[in-house]
Amino acid sequence: MRSSRTISHLILRSAERASRRMPARLWLLALRDAASRLLRLRGRQRYVPPLAIQFSHLARPLAIAALVLATGLAGCKEKRDPGFQGWVEADMIYVSPDEAGRVTKLNIREGDEVKVGDNLYSIDDDLQLADLNQNKATLANAQQTYDRAASLSKTGSGTQANLDSAVSSLRVAEARVATSETRMARRKGFAPVAGTIQQIYFREGEMVAAQRPVLSIMPPGNMKLRFFVPETELPKLAIGDEVRVACDNCAADLTAKIYFIATSAEYTPPVIYSLEERNKLVYLIQARPSRPDALRVGQPIDVYLNPKTPVADKR
Secondary structure, X not given: OOOHHHHHHHHHHHHXXXXXXXXXXXXXXXXXXXXXXXXXXXXXXXXXXXXHHHHHOOHHHHHHHHHHHHHHHHHHHHHOOOOEEEXXXXXXXXXXXXXOEEEEEEOOOOOOEEOOOOEEEEEOOHHHHHHHHHHHHHHHHHHHHHHHHHHHHHHOOOOHHHHHHHHHHHHHHHHHHHHHHHHHHOOEEEOOXXXXXXXXXXXXXXXXXXXXXXXXXXXXXXEEEEEEEEHHHHHHOOOOOEEEEEOOOOOOOOEEEEEEEOXXXXXXXXXXXOOOOOOOEEEEEEEEEOOHHHOOOOOEEEEEEOOOOOHHHHO
C-alpha cells in the first residue's frame, strides 16, 4: 500500500505533466483538480505509515494554497488590461553625396554621437580637382583678356563691344570656378543634424552612386511609437493625450504624447500577431516618447490608455 506522501507526489507530478501539454488557461483547471484530489485523499485517509507522518500535516495546507493560487491567477488574468501592441520607429536623416565616387575615409562608427557640422566621411575628388584647375586656368585667361580690353578702351584704340565681351567672359569664368569649388567642398559629408549614427551603408573603398545614402542619422526627437486601436477605443483618444508605455525590462514611468491619429481605418497589420486582434478594422496612432533614449528602434511595446473622460462626453 502506497504512503500518503507517495500518492500526493504522484498527483502533483501528473498535474505538472498535464500543464506542459495544455494552454495556460487550462492548466489552472488542472491545478484546481489536483488540489481537490489532495483534499479528498486527506478525507479518506485512515492509516498513515510512520514514514509519512512528518509529511501528512502538509497535505491540506498545500492543497488549500494551490486552490487559492489558482483562483487568484485566474482572477488576475481576467482583469488584466492587455493594452495595445505596437513598436518603435524613427524618421532617419540620410546623408548622401551629390555625385558618384569612392569612399576614401570614414570618420565615424555606428552608434557614435555627432553634432551639426561634424565631418562624417570623404569621397575621392580627383575629377572635381581637375575640373577646378581647368576653370581656374580659364579664369586667368579671361582676366588677361579683360585687362587688355580695358586698357585699349581707355586709350581709345579698343571698341566698347570688345570690352563688353571681355567682361562677360570674365564673369562666366568666375562662376565656373565657384561651381567647381562647391563641388570640391561637397566631396566631404557633414552632419546636417545632431543625433546618433544608426547605420553605415558604404565602407572605405566602396563605390557609392549619386544621391545614395552613405549613412543614416537618428535625431532623438525623430523617434516615434506606432500602435493600432479599434474603432470602439477612438473616443478615448485625442491629439495631445498622454499614454503609458511598457516594454521588456524598461522603466515603469515611460510615457508618450499622441501627435497623429489616422482618419481612415485599415485591417490589423501582419506585425500584430494576436489572434484576438486579427481581421479587425483598426486606426493607426503615433506618439512621441517622453524619454526616447530609453527605447530602441524596432523594439516591441505595449501602450496603455490613461483613464479620462471621452472626447464625445466633453463636447
